[in-house]
Amino acid sequence: MAYLGAFYRTYALDFWGFGESGKKRETYAVSDFINLVDQFMEQLGIVRAPLVGHSMGGTVSLSVAIRYPERVSKVVVVGSPIAGSSLAPLLKLAGYRPIAFMLFNMMGVFRAGMKVYSPYICRDPRFPQMMDNDLSRTTLESFLLSIASLRRTNLIPSIPQIKVPVMGMYGDKDVIVHPRQWQPLQNGVPHAVIERFPTEGHFPMLEEPTAFSQKLKAFLDQPVPTP
Numbered sequence: 001m002a003y004l005g006a007f008y009r010t011y012a013l014d015f016w017g018f019g020e021s022g023k024k025r026e027t028y029a030v031s032d033f034i035n036l037v038d039q040f041m042e043q044l045g046i047v048r049a050p051l052v053g054h055s056m057g058g059t060v061s062l063s064v065a066i067r068y069p070e071r072v073s074k075v076v077v078v079g080s081p082i083a084g085s086s087l088a089p090l091l092k093l094a095g096y097r098p099i100a101f102m103l104f105n106m107m108g109v110f111r112a113g114m115k116v117y118s119p120y121i122c123r124d125p126r127f128p129q130m131m132d133n134d135l136s137r138t139t140l141e142s143f144l145l146s147i148a149s150l151r152r153t154n155l156i157p158s159i160p161q162i163k164v165p166v167m168g169m170y171g172d173k174d175v176i177v178h179p180r181q182w183q184p185l186q187n188g189v190p191h192a193v194i195e196r197f198p199t200e201g202h203f204p205m206l207e208e209p210t211a212f213s214q215k216l217k218a219f220l221d222q223p224v225p226t227p
Contacts, residue, residue, distance in 0.1 A: 003213045008220065013040050015060075017142020019134070028142040029149040033060045038068050050074035050220055055081075055177065055202065056150050063155065065162045073224045074165045076216060079177050079202045082159065082185050084151040086178035092151050094144055111135050121175060124206040159188035166192040167219045169212065171200035193219060 001010045014021040016036060017028045025032070037060065041049065050073050053061035058080025065072040081087055093099050111132055118128040135143075166189045170182045182194045195215050197204040205212045 004217060004220070007217065011040075011044070011046075013037065015057075015142075015146070017146065018138050020137070023139045023142060025142075028145040030056070030060060030063065030146070030153050031149075033146075034063045034067055037061075037064045038071060041071055047071075048073050050076065050224075052076040052078070052216070053080060054078040054205070056146065059150065059153060059155065062159060062162065062166075063153075065164060065166075066155070066158050069161075069164070072164055074167075074220065075162070076167045076169065076219060077185070078169045078205065079171060079174055080168070080181065081150065081153070081177045082155050082181050082188070084153040086181050087147070087151055088176050091147060091176065094147050096148070110140065122201055122203040122206055124203065127203065127206060156184050156188060159185065162189050165219070165222065165224075167195060167216075168192055169195045169197070169204060169215065171197045171202060171204045171207070173199060173201040176202040 001012060004010050013036070015028070015033045016025050017023050033056075037051070041047075048071060051061035051064060053059070053076070055078070058075075058077030059082070061072075061075050062077060062080070062082075065075050084092075114135060115128050115132050118131045121127070121131075124130075166185070168182045168185045170179055172179045182196065186192050186194055197208055197212075200207040
């Protein structure tokens, strides 16, 4: 955002249950976040804009382009599941009620485990602390319920409806989302631009920041087609 902020007005939106957003809700489903993006743009007077989303954020961004096509001029997804079945097996397990119930009562252990495992997710030495900071601002309930919803999400039947420019950015070493999720994206949206990072994982923006930022800006700089 610091890089793009020199060229664009940028906004960072925390989904309900995450970051600085409210954490007292009954549901934290993908459909809730889709509506949140629409409401966010409405409140800020943003008529139409590019959406850039990482992981679940990208799945939500594609969904907004499907449900509210008038809102979206372009979509960029980064390591995002097109089908929830592509999530790593352990992450999918976390979305099941018995496993979730166990984790609800082990937040400290969960955070400690994630801190130990995080170097396998991202090579950036800052990442373990970044991950722990994020988890400290997220309720386990919102995390697990959103994962359960994401696991059940499948955009493959509906993404052919997307007509705006789309770019998918995927690390070939991703251990969170199957690294070949660019394939169903490209199959469903044949005009999609695919950028692959052969040596990176789920966080190419941290592991290869210069190349990532340049590729992202080049895509955003292309003229927006008339709706």
